[in-house]
Amino acid sequence: MATQKGKKTVLKFDSEEDVANALAKYTADLSDKFIKDKGSFTVVLSGGTLIDSMRKLVEKPYKDSVDWSKWWIFWVDERVVPLDHGDSNYKLASDGFLSKVPIPSSNIYAINDKESPEGAATDYEARVKQLVESKVLPLSAISGFPKFDLMLLGMGPDGHVASLFPTRSQRHEKEGLVTFITDSPKPPPPRITFTFPVINSASEIAMVITGAELANIVDVVLGSGLAADGIPPPATEVSAEEELTWFLDKDAASKLETSE
Numbered sequence: 001m002a003t004q005k006g007k008k009t010v011l012k013f014d015s016e017e018d019v020a021n022a023l024a025k026y027t028a029d030l031s032d033k034f035i036k037d038k039g040s041f042t043v044v045l046s047g048g049t050l051i052d053s054m055r056k057l058v059e060k061p062y063k064d065s066v067d068w069s070k071w072w073i074f075w076v077d078e079r080v081v082p083l084d085h086g087d088s089n090y091k092l093a094s095d096g097f098l099s100k101v102p103i104p105s106s107n108i109y110a111i112n113d114k115e116s117p118e119g120a121a122t123d124y125e126a127r128v129k130q131l132v133e134s135k136v137l138p139l140s141a142i143s144g145f146p147k148f149d150l151m152l153l154g155m156g157p158d159g160h161v162a163s164l165f166p167t168r169s170q171r172h173e174k175e176g177l178v179t180f181i182t183d184s185p186k187p188p189p190p191r192i193t194f195t196f197p198v199i200n201s202a203s204e205i206a207m208v209i210t211g212a213e214l215a216n217i218v219d220v221v222l223g224s225g226l227a228a229d230g231i232p233p234p235a236t237e238v239s240a241e242e243e244l245t246w247f248l249d250k251d252a253a254s255k256l257e258t259s260e
């Protein structure tokens with residue numbers, strides 16, 4: 001299957017607040033576009049600070065202007081803990097975002113938290129495949145994998161995205177849609193995660209990266225692409241079929257060459 005990488009754009013903002021404002025407009029504009037084009041908007045969330053970065057989306061004008069009834073929500077990775085556990089990405093998103101906008105609950109795809117990590121990955125993959133069957137999710141004409149409209153991703157200081165870590169095998173998974181890990185270097189250990197073939201089949205991807213603690217890895221990923229240990233950080237593998245957009249605040253971009 002031919003691979004095609006879309007456009008890559010790097011946006012730098014003076015503050016995290018400016019990133020949040022820009023992310024809200026970007027997401028609302030994509031919502032309008034996809035709902036106009038195909039009647040739905042499929043959005044894949046990360047955990048971590050991303051949900052806080054989405055806070056402007058649940059304020060005016062977007063709270064009232066976005067057609068939330070046409071949104072479908074998924075997670076790019078999830079910790080295999082009860083959905084009401086403090087470590088759950090579902091709980092994080094529910095408390096900070098989903099409880100504030102009227103997305104139909106039947107359109108929100110949380111993991112089956114009664115399963116083992118392997119069982120939860122198998123279950124999530126089956127449910128994504130069912131949505132392809134029912135035409136909610138198209139298949140990418142390039143990769144043949146399910147194609148989500150928008151993925152909102154964070155990145156760890158080691159350059160991990162989702163739960164695809166530099167020294168773990170899951171980053172190399174090329175067949176399955178969803179895999180699992182039981183020894184995540186970032187706690188908690190048990191997680192499920194979309195694989196790179198699914199991530200990189202998305203139409204649009206936003207990498208939302210703020211804070212000085214990520215400045216080094218941002219310079220590696222957007223600069224040399226090689227970390228000190230010589231291992232390419234997983235974030236260097238991220239691409240979108242239409243556009244990959246990096247949203248950086250000044251602190252996260254502080255090590256980038258000014259010419260970037």
Ligand SMILES: O=C(O)[C@H](O)[C@@H](O)[C@H](O)[C@H](O)COP(=O)(O)O
Pocket residue numbers: 046047048049050077078079089153154155156160161162163186
């Ligand atoms: O489940 C998770 O932990 C996230 O999906 C993870 O991939 C996160 O996006 C990065 O670790 C960045 O986390 P921060 O945004 O908190 O820095």
